[in-house]
Amino acid sequence: MTSMAHTTAATTAPTIVVFDLGGVLFDWNPDYLYRKLIADEAERQWFLANICNGEWNVQQDGGRSLSEATAALSARHPDHAQLIGAFYARWTEMLGGTLAGGMAIFEALESAGVPLYALTNWSAETFPYARNTHPFQPVLQRFKDVLVSGEEKLIKPDARIYQRMLERIRKHYPAAQAQHLIFIDDVQRNVEAARALGWRAIHHTDPAATAAQLRNWGLPA
Structure with missing residues (x-):
């Protein structure tokens, strides 16, 4: 496994975690x-x-x-x-706020310096509310980037939106490849689509199980 530390070297890339929002971090x-x-x-x-x-x-x-x-x-x-x-x-x-189990995982990864991104199916017309409203805004500001399906006019599980996410990640980590990415989503078909592209992925149904899988891959959670 590559280092979790942030790096600017084009020849290496850290392990990167990509979160879905609704059902993982946000209660909708x-x-x-x-x-x-x-x-x-x-x-x-x-x-x-x-x-x-x-x-x-x-x-x-x-x-x-x-x-x-x-x-x-x-x-x-x-x-x-x-x-x-x-x-x-x-x-x-x-909207019911944030989900404690998912946020605990997010915060453990953040504290360890793991680069965090978000890939969400969300309307471009409703997402601005989350971007500008507590408690969602403070969480969204902590991601390196958030890709919103409605703004891209692509939705999971379309392979193109995952590729778009990887392209955005490469702006920060030019050497990033699918194998550097771990995706967490509460929808099975979205997880399967990520795996088909070579990402590691977790079907998030229970925070404890998600955290255990991340630990199996050497990440703190």
Whole structure:
């Protein structure tokens, strides 16, 4: 394993950790909002699985405008238009702060001088809220770089966004290669895509398990 210390030499590169944000470091859950809007749990879960679901939301992470997405979905489901409109109008109510387990890993790596980056599927229209709001802003400022899917108009697990991340990392570490990168994400398909490109990757379902895997690779966590 290469040194974890920062280096400017073009012939070497440190081990670098790339974090996903939502579900790893930041707590985001549409249920936090829709508990206020749909009292019945079964009805609420049906709505979030069939109307404002992950497949719809991720299209905005890929660059589709929130207004276009809301209008198109409301046209298909006019009986749910008010609830659909609330998804982005009250989007900030889906944020629950930072996740203690993931942050403990982040802070251990940061304290050891491991270079840290973020690669997130996130709408370009909603991400500025995180960039400018406590407690997210102080965390984001501690990364060497944050790549946002909505700004790139590419989403995980598209191989191109991982390559874009590596290109950005090479601005700081010109010798960086896939084998220098460790990726932590809570979505299995995103992890598999990183592995297919030669990255080491962890499917983050439990902070203790993630920390153990990092220690197996010689990193403090």
